[in-house]
Amino acid sequence: MGLIFRVLLVFLVVLAALATISNAHGDGTLTLRCHPDEAASLLQLKKSFSFFRYPSGLESWQDGTDCCLWEGVGCSNSFGHVTALELGGCGLYSQGLDPAIFKLTSLQLLDLSMNNFGMHILPASGFERLSLLTHLNLSNSRFQGKIPIGISKLVNLISLDLSVSYYDTTEDSLSDYDSSIAIISYVFWLPNFQNLVANLKNLRELYLDGVDMSSSGDWCHALAESLPDLRVLSLSSCFLGGPICWSLSRLHSLTAINLEDNFDILATFPEFFMDFSNLSVLQLARTNLQGWFPRRAFESKTLRVLDLSGNQDLLGHVPNFSNASSLETMMLDGTNLSFAKPGSFSNFKSLKRLSFDVIFFSVDPPSSLDILGSLRQLQVSQVDSAVDVGAIFSWMSDLQNLQSLKLSWCNFSQTSFSSVAKLKSLRSLTISDCSLTRPVLSTLGYLVDLRSLEIFNCIFSGSIPSAVGNLTNLRVLKINGCDFSGPIPSSIGNLMNLRSLEINGAYGSFDSHAGSSVAIPSSVGNLSNLVSLEIWYCFFSGQIPDAVGLLKKLAVLRLGQCGFSGRIPNSIVNLTQLIDLDLSSNVLNGKIV
DSSP states (O other): OHHHHHHHHHHHHHHHHHHHHHTBOTTOOBOOOOOHHHHHHHHHHHHTOBOSSOTTTTTTOOTTSOGGGSTTEEEOTTTOOEEEEEOTTSOOBOSSOOGGGGGOTTOSEEEOTTOBOTTEEOOSSSGGGOTTOSEEEOTTSOEEEEOOGGGGGOTTOSEEEOOOOOOOOSGGGOOSSOHHHHHSOOOEEOSOHHHHHTTOTTOOEEEOTTOBOTTSOOHHHHHHHHOTTOOEEEOTTSOOBSOOOGGGGGOTTOOEEEOTTOTBOOOBOOGGGGGOTTOOEEEOTTSOOEEEOOTHHHHOSSOOEEEOTTOTEEEEEOOOOSSOOOOSEEEOTTSEEEBOSTTTTTTOTTOSEEEEEGGGBSSOHHHHHTTOTTOSEEEEEEEOSHHHHHHHHHHHTTOTTOOEEEEEEEBOTTOOOTTGGGOTTOOEEEEESOBOOHHHHHHGGGOTTOOEEEEESOBOOSOOOGGGGGOTTOSEEEEESOBOOSOOOGGGGGOTTOOEEEEEOOOSOOOOOTTOOBSSOGGGGGOTTOOEEEEESOOOOBOOOGGGGGOTTOOEEEOOSSOOEEEOOGGGGGOTTOOEEEOOSSEEESOOO
């Protein structure tokens, strides 16, 4: 009997040891298995998702396994409750948010950003149950409609992000998340801002970019009264009205302010912003600022980002001072700020992003700019004379660290782009409202490391040059509102890394090659990574090629208003990931079956 007891005791000890090992992470920290009801809620949430771009998404979420070890799930070591759900950018698609998520009442962090929830409205109730939340991020997830009142009851929130931003093709933004989501954005609306923030006293970061706040009342005083410890305020493109009230001066902990693209603020620059001792980011572009801009901003020891662009009634001078500025980003295009002294830029040696209008220089631009070798992003506008064009381009050729270049309202009809072709580090090029020639466009074929090329509202004669096929690293190609003739070159089929191709608003006549009846070449079928194909409002002729059906990753196909004729290609049925199809205003026949 004693022997049996000893054997049983050893068995129980071994069993306990095995249980301990199975519930420990690699670092030896003992953890508990997650609660079965919470695992069931997570599995219900998974069922609501489709993984049209990432078939293996959430593969670790399997019934009968420890949900604390699942992808994107974090648990409390003390009680085994699910406290974090980080699914940002996982390529998830769902017809709305499944209420099962509100059963995870121990959640402290919830991140569903950069996914696709099908333009559905957030549940009117449920968020109030997640009372322990400190971080909530639903940005860029294709929700829309009224922001639920339950979010206003999350009194422990430290960070709230409900922002909607539009597709940016600068080098920093070129990632592998679902491009179809970024291209089509929809917004929340907020009927009463005061009601949202009144109880969020612990909030440190607030991001509501792109939320319609036009009916939200006095946003300015609401911020000052309700969020005393706010560090980050980002309310761009919110339809805010002005002026910027003096009571905001009480938010002395602010480190970042972004109010850009609120065209109705109509105010003088609030100089009290410069009294915020830790302010590092100030973005006030296109807010209708007026009056004189103080030089204090250029002398700040903490300010890293200053964006005043698009405020044409804002006056002032870029000073020439002895102390080096800490500014890394300075966007001044579209203002009346002038650069009167040759040394105006000599102390901006930390600059990595810069935009300016050449017409406001009273000296030869390169004499002020030749020390800016650290620039990563540059925007130049309003260059008209051939002398200025030549001088600017000559200076640009020395910017070997430049990654992003934007040129607008420039006359390049008499100029070679050879200097731009020397920018071997360039990843993003945007040209808008410029006069171009076909040789200029052909020169762009030397920028073989380019990831994004966008040409908007430019006038150039001839067709798209075949040299565009040399840009084999392109992810994004957009040619919108340009006057050119001829079909899309077949060399476009070389761009096998392309994710987004967009051509629209072309007013030239599109004639086919001799012996060909299509303006879109069949080589487009080579673009196996394409997620969005938009060719619309163009004067094309001929048929839609069957090769379109080879684009298996395509989520957006828009070929409306192009004058296409003939049958609808049967191959379109192969596009199983398609969520947006527009073939309207063509002369097509047949069915999609």
